[in-house]
Amino acid sequence: MNALAAILVRDMRIAIRVGGGALMGVLFFLVVVTLTPFAIGPDLALLKRIGPAILWLAALLASLLALDRLFTSDHDDGSLDLILMGRAPLELVVAVKGLAHWLTTGLPLVIAAPLIGLFLNLDAPAEGALVLTLLVGTPALNFLGLIGAAIAVTLRRGGLLVAVIVLPLTVPVLIFGVAAANAAVIGPVPFGTPFTILCALTLMSLVVGPFAAAAALRQEME
Amino acid sequence: MRLTAVDLHCHRGGRDVFSGVGFAVGPGEALIVTGRNGAGKSSLLRTVAGLVRLTRGRFELEGGDPELSIAEQAHYLGHQDALKPALSVGENLAFWAGFFGAPNPDLVQALDAVGLAALIRLPAAYLSAGQRRRLSIARLIAVKRPLWLLDEPTSTLDVSAQDRLAGLMQAHLAEGGLILAATHGPVGLANAKELRLEHAPASPAREAEGAQA
Numbered sequence: 001m002n003a004l005a006a007i008l009v010r011d012m013r014i015a016i017r018v019g020g021g022a023l024m025g026v027l028f029f030l031v032v033v034t035l036t037p038f039a040i041g042p043d044l045a046l047l048k049r050i051g052p053a054i055l056w057l058a059a060l061l062a063s064l065l066a067l068d069r070l071f072t073s074d075h076d077d078g079s080l081d082l083i084l085m086g087r088a089p090l091e092l093v094v095a096v097k098g099l100a101h102w103l104t105t106g107l108p109l110v111i112a113a114p115l116i117g118l119f120l121n122l123d124a125p126a127e128g129a130l131v132l133t134l135l136v137g138t139p140a141l142n143f144l145g146l147i148g149a150a151i152a153v154t155l156r157r158g159g160l161l162v163a164v165i166v167l168p169l170t171v172p173v174l175i176f177g178v179a180a181a182n183a184a185v186i187g188p189v190p191f192g193t194p195f196t197i198l199c200a201l202t203l204m205s206l207v208v209g210p211f212a213a214a215a216a217l218r219q220e221m222e
Numbered sequence: 223m224r225l226t227a228v229d230l231h232c233h234r235g236g237r238d239v240f241s242g243v244g245f246a247v248g249p250g251e252a253l254i255v256t257g258r259n260g261a262g263k264s265s266l267l268r269t270v271a272g273l274v275r276l277t278r279g280r281f282e283l284e285g286g287d288p289e290l291s292i293a294e295q296a297h298y299l300g301h302q303d304a305l306k307p308a309l310s311v312g313e314n315l316a317f318w319a320g321f322f323g324a325p326n327p328d329l330v331q332a333l334d335a336v337g338l339a340a341l342i343r344l345p346a347a348y349l350s351a352g353q354r355r356r357l358s359i360a361r362l363i364a365v366k367r368p369l370w371l372l373d374e375p376t377s378t379l380d381v382s383a384q385d386r387l388a389g390l391m392q393a394h395l396a397e398g399g400l401i402l403a404a405t406h407g408p409v410g411l412a413n414a415k416e417l418r419l420e421h422a423p424a425s426p427a428r429e430a431e432g433a434q435a
Contacts, residue, residue, distance in 0.1 A: 002323050003323055077302050082298065084273060085271055085293045087323060
């Protein structure tokens with residue numbers, strides 16, 4: 001477990017230092033959501049209705065930002081070779097890298113969401129529901145993103161490829177994330193129904209993501 | 223421990239990188255792998271490290287920890303230094319010591335052995351190429367593993383650092399360690415065995431293809 005703790009600490013340190021990209025996601029999230037009312041106009045009822053969808057879309061795009069460097073930087077400087085020679089199973093190493101990535105890019109989105117929700121005329125119950133869906137849903141986005149990041153590991157400019165691979169996989173998460181948030185805002189479906197499915201999707205991605213990503217990495221390193 | 227390689231073949235990217243290679247290294251022995259550029263020296267070390275798959279052949283390990291694979295008992299010093307520019311010298315070394323599970327790594331002593339102890343707080347981004355190489359050599363000192371796989375270990379090192387590395391390698395051998403080093407120049411090991419990789423003969427069919435092209 002020592003090895004996994006070392007990976008977690010190292011990845012979080014790199015992410016929060018200059019050029020690490022931890023704040024990039026939050027800033028991008030803020031910019032996209034702030035621009036929306038300017039584009040749509042001051043129609044408060046409309047903003048309230050589409051608010052959860054805008055926030056979820058912005059979170060989805062923000063989660064892609066730092067993704068392509070996740071394994072590529074370790075591949076380029078030779079760290080991945082040494083990680084493969086370690087005694088920790090690659091699946092667990094990948095999962096811990098995903099956790100570090102979520103803590104530095106996903107969790108800040110969840111924390112910033114209530115503030116940014118104010119721009120979209122969301123009231124307190126809606127904000128609570130939205131934060132809850134983002135808290136549960138963003139790990140799924142990150143862990144599905146691991147797959148794309150691992151597939152594109154040997155490519156120099158793999159950013160767009162990562163987006164093309166990852167975005168289709170995240171469609172179910174987006175659907176049920178927005179559905180749960182909307183259920184709390186407008187109804188008529190109870191919040192619990194889509195939210196439970198969102199939880200299930202996240203649990204699935206927590207398992208599938210690291211295994212698929214580790215398999216892709218092993219294949220690429222041959 | 224003793225590492226024996228029997229009849230190794232490696233086929234990558236549509237060509238035979240090497241074939242029919244065999245060697246044996248015992249405790250306290252060093253094997254220097256030489257050969258022209260592209261003869262397969264790096265690939266040979268990477269097959270031992272488990273990073274490149276063998277087409278045919280096998281490694282036999284006597285002694286050592288039966289629970290662990292060869293790669294898990296080996297240090298690999300490749301062309302890349304596996305350092306993060308955003309982290310300090312000490313943080314880089316502490317990460318690898320932690321990742322490889324060294325029980326109580328003495329980082330200062332390991333950095334002192336490569337002459338970098340004074341730079342422990344400096345971000346690795348400011349290191350020169352030779353200093354980066356020395357920092358990755360410090361990893362071999364901080365974490366004890368019996369087999370060292372060194373790919374061009376002396377490249378970018380100045381003369382005094384090469385002497386220091388030779389001293390570290392001799393100390394490792396004296397403790398019963400094994401060294402496989404791919405190199406073009408002398409590495410300062412007096413009684414090392416040499417394995418010369420000749421370029422793998424292309425198959426007749428492929429030569430015919432080449433003639434047509």
